[in-house]
Amino acid sequence: MRSVLQLRTPEVAGNNDQRSGLTSSTPHPDASRAEAPPKLRFKDPQIEMSHGAGGKASRRLVEGLFAPLLLSSDSSERLADAAHIEIGGAIVAFTTDSFVVHPLRFPGGSIGELAVNGTVNDLAVSGAKAHSMVVTFVLEEGLASSVLEAEVRAMADALKRAGVTMVGGDTKVVERGKADGMYITTAGIGSPIHGVHVDAKTVRPGDKVLLSGPIGDHGITILLARADLDFEANLNSDTRSVLPMIEAMAAHAAPGIRWMRDPTRGGLATSLNELARDCSLSIELNEEEIPMRDEVRGACELLGLDPLHIANEGQFLAIVSPEFADIALNAIQLTAGGEEARIIGQIRKEPANTVVVNTRYGGTRIVDMLVGDPLPRIC
Template sequence: MSHGAGGKASRRLVEGLFAPLLLSSSSERLADAAYVEIGGATVAFTTDSFVVHPLHFPGGSIGELAVNGTVNDLAVSGAKAHSMVVTFVLEEGLASSVLEAEVRAMSDALKRAGVTMVGGDTKVVERGKADGMYISTAGIGSPIPGVHVDARTVRPGDKVLLSGPIGDHGITILLARADLDLEADLYSDTRSVLPMIEAMAAQAAPGIRWMRDPTRGGLATSLNELARDCGLSVELNEEAIPMRDEVRGACELLGLDPLHIANEGQFVAIVSPEFADIALNAVQLTEGGDEARIIGQIRKDPANTVVVNTRYGGTRIVDMLVGDPLPRIC
């Protein structure tokens, strides 16, 4: 299960098996989406799969999640989603009402995102083989003018911008499974981050160095991947990281690090210092972006490392996710 959690095991699987055999002829660096030339035009392309359990949870469901996740992978790669295709893997015995609800949720999310579904496929497997429903998507989009996302452009002094509170999605899914006797007024943050990124790009495109939506593995894993790819250090201010009390409390009770908890409606960006305040203001003025914050900066040392300045005056090094504390969250 840890190989699908987005942390160290996932990275070893991709870099040790998939990339050498399947991507050896590609010059693209691994990211949430790839850019390809087709007939002289540049398009962004991404794919994703969704195996969340339960299918419906406070704040969203697998159908809505599939659309938002695809749109967001393109958005943080500097592209605006245009079209999608979808594959449903359905389990024998799935109630037609459940399927209809998820198709309707997907339709509504497509309308909100301004994306067109242009095709798909359906498969049915034996009872007990698919946990109700799995969804896979692929999406294409067009580059957002002026935005070029590349970890190699990150420099010491750049600022770390976070669009909103972390951990809502992962903890909501955990509580929705009823594995714990905890009550919390908490909802998944699943949504499209494209409006916030477009607003930021309109004001600060030249300063946007890198972006990522911190889903599986959380904020810590995304920033560790950045630190490794750019060879620099990411320094975070723990007090500046927005987080709901319910998330903090659940993590303290369960011994989890909120920085490793999945998000489905947030993005983290590295912005040059001269554009940081402009970018932050643009995000905060966009609907849903009022809790965006500058949470840290890029340092030269210690290289390839994420360091957190704690609220108690100390520092700690945060690694990417090891293991799989919250399986089947997206």
């Protein structure tokens, strides 16, 4: 969700300067009326793996602890992956992300490539095109230099494909056994895509739900790469930049784009439940229309997982007004990698704050956001 903030540069005041009311020896006039500390709703006794899985526990952490303390008291926005910030009259898009995937390399990608694609995608679904990034590597003592070189090369290749420049960074080394080899943190800046305004508050009944391609590839690939399972699958992570598809859609249907999200941790179910709550509407999905590979479906059935909760790293969801839905879908399908895009559902008025799925067998079921952490450390 886009958050537009006005940044103001604080003025430097001398002893007799009344512009800010602050001097070196005089207390602030409102010091005796300091704000009461915000009431926190985060009551979990300790941090668990589920707090990083993108589901209900993650939301409790963000909304119950981070948002009350870190958001300004006059802000009605919630903390999100990316924000559009006004600086000196110009709008700049900004995002940050950390990558702790295990294993570092997996079929179809690796942590270095994932770090670039994930940052580009967070900006893209906020309605912005990435231009520059900075990166921090947290390296574990004993990591083979050949492993590090491979990830830096993977990152360089992904940057080139995305047309993004790396402009700075930092490196830290921690003791052996403290970082699973390597953690990567990125921050990216970009500029808004012309005509696109992404806001859950603009979503209306009748709007269509678009999905750019098959779900679950990344999460199941990671699971199979790290688990000793008797399950063979010709499956690769879907990690990629979704920006080309979003730019193509925007070129033809920008006025109709209401909201976008890349359904990473927690999958489609969590992303759409967050939207349903933010817009106070219902989202109806048609299970038969949701593209999914047989390998993903089979693995989920074998392991008792809901594919709607499985992470993706190269797909995006979009809510588009009905008059632009077919135009937007056609634009995505004509873009390389978007051939399997589908309209998978629509927005309803009731039941509010709920995601409902029409199943392949003629019934309906309510799908909640992810509870627990069936697949932690995936991105």
